Amino acid sequence: MNTDDLSWQADNYGGLSPRTVDLLLEHGRLDLVIRAAEEDGEWFCAERAAQELAQSGEFARALEVMEPFVATGWRTALWAKADILLRTGRTDEALDLVRPDEGGRTSSHACRDFAELLARAGRVDEAIDLLVPHVGESWIRSVLVEITEGQARDEQVLELIAPHAEAARRARGEGRWDCSRSDAQELQAKVLERAGRADEAIRILGEDVAGRRFLTQNTLTAYAELLARRGRLGELRELAAGRDTRTVLPVYAGALRDRGRAGEAETLMREAIAADDWVGYRAWLSSALVRDGRLDDAIAVAEPGFSRYDCSNLLAPLVGTLLDRPEELLHLVEHPLTVPHHGHEEFRHWWRAFALAGLGRAEEAIAVIEAHPDPWTDPRIVRAGLLSTAGHLASAATELRDLGTIEAREELFEVLVRQGQAAEAIAAHPTTAEQRAAKRRAAETKTQPVLLREDGYSPEPPF
Missing domain, CATH: 1.25.40 (Serine Threonine Protein Phosphatase 5, Tetratricopeptide repeat)
Structure with missing residues (x-):
């Protein structure tokens, strides 16, 4: 060691x-x-x-x-x-x-870690003192707010944060972007709210939003969520009707759902889609419909987003909510509206095979993978994984033992543990030395240069 x-x-x-x-x-x-x-x-x-x-x-x-x-x-x-x-x-x-030495106290990372330990030990004032020299860094301000919650130090924290919040407002007023202080206004509002001064937090942050004196969308979202938490739905509705509808409307719709007004939230979002077919509205509504058990409706809402690129493609997020619900997952991937595009074509087969295996239909699952082998995964590993998912643990273990690769032995570990053979699982698992050697070999064989498109991205994985 x-x-x-x-x-x-x-x-x-x-x-x-x-x-x-x-x-x-x-x-x-x-x-x-x-x-x-x-x-x-x-x-x-x-x-x-x-x-x-x-x-x-x-x-x-x-x-x-x-x-x-x-x-x-x-x-x-x-x-x-x-x-x-x-x-x-x-x-x-x-x-x-x-405890950090004098040199260590110049490191914001070392001070953050030790301040968190001090706070847990009940030495909050020492923790604050340690962070003060670094409070100009946004992530340190977040730590300061976190470790002082419930510690009766809100006024002190507000004094430390206020200059940074004012600097952010001043920067935007002068047309500058001081990103080092982009979180200060929302942190100030958060501490005001927990100090029992929610109306003041709403007033200050509301003036910032109205005057466009904020640096990032996160501040706008924080203001909308503050209004929602405090039940100020009228003000939130007016904000959602303004220039920041795409940011605020999902918060308002969520607030309606939280208050048992799901029908109103759905109508609101459908009207928004009709007026501005933004993928974010479809993502919100399809997710809400899945939570309500309305999968067909969710698919119909999300389907226009199945053909979009990158993170705007709505198929993968919808699949992700159903990975532990194989019957519904199978319904999704076999639905006539589900036509994968742009990097999801091959995964449709994996998703279908995974759903079939989850339903215990191992032979059908394996047939799908054999007909459409995933080019980036060892199909033998996939086959064993499907057998395991379908509950055929002994067959999966046999295949993985026969394969014997580092990856196969890592997968074998889980199968053996599920069979009640935990000691054998540890013995079969590759050692750290074996894993390191395998990574070195893999790195040495990656000598082929990656060709990039004009936009600087690779057309093949890893992108």
């Missing part, structure tokens, strides 16, 4: 990944997770085992699991140990373990 190996695991989700570790824990095999951490230096096993043990009050055992990783001096492990110590009430030890 060394810091290079541990860093590689963390950066590449190498070894037993968080997903695989969670699978072991879901099957009640904390004992094997601990063993893999202790015997094989599996970082994600150590991290999750320590968390599980600490949550159960077994702090000494959690520290014992973490100690070999801490001994390497790896900073991530030190932070994990500090977390355990803090849970035990050994606050000073926890803070001393990761």
Whole structure:
């Protein structure tokens, strides 16, 4: 075990990944997770085992699991140990373990991490003091607002944020774009609202919106959501009827649905589509209809967006909501209106096969993939995955064992765990060294230059 190996695991989700570790824990095999951490230096096993043990009050055992990783001096492990110590009430030890030195205090990242730990330890004033020199950075302001929630420090936070909010307003008033302060106005409104000054937040942010003194659409959205939370639907309706309809109307429609007025929200969005056939309106309405169990209506609304490019294509988002509902997914992909375009043509076959497998129709699923092999995935891996999805775990395991590649062994892990053979799953899983070697080989073989279009994008994956 060394810091290079541990860093590689963390950066590449190498070894037993968080997903695989969670699978072991879901099957009640904390004992094997601990063993893999202790015997094989599996970082994600150590991290999750320590968390599980600490949550159960077994702090000494959690520290014992973490100690070999801490001994390497790896900073991530030190932070994990500090977390355990803090849970035990050994606050000073926890803070001393990761306290930044004078040089570290110049790093906004180091200060952010330590400030969050200080806040958890109840030392909010120290946390604020640590962040003040870095409050000019937008993400630090967000951390400041987050760690002070419910800590009776709202007035102090408002004093720190106000100059940045004023600078943002001044910049827009002068026709400048000061993106470093683009979040300051909405953060100011958020703190005002939680301090019990919601009317003031609405007044200030409303004046900014009316005077176009804001930098990003996020501020406009924050104002609309603030009106929705406070039940100011009349003002929200007027805002939605103005120049920012595309941004505000979905917020207004959502507020109507939240108040049991789904029919009004649907009518509103259908009228908007009729007046301005913007893909965003179709995306909102199709998603709402799926949630209401009206899949055919959702397909009819989204269908004009199936032929659009990139993130404006509405097919993939619709599929994504149905991945755990195979019957409805199959209905979608076999619907006469579902004609995939622009990068989704080949996935239609995968989606159909996945739905069939989810319904237990393994042979039909495999026939689909064999007739339309995915050019970017090993079809043997896909076949085994379909068998597994259909519940044919033994057959899937046999195919993956016969294949024997790194990817096959990673997939075999899940199949074996689901069969109740968790120890065998860990033994079959490729080691970190094997994974690293495979990645090196893959990198060495990627010598062919990627041809780009005139717009700078590749016509083939990865785009």
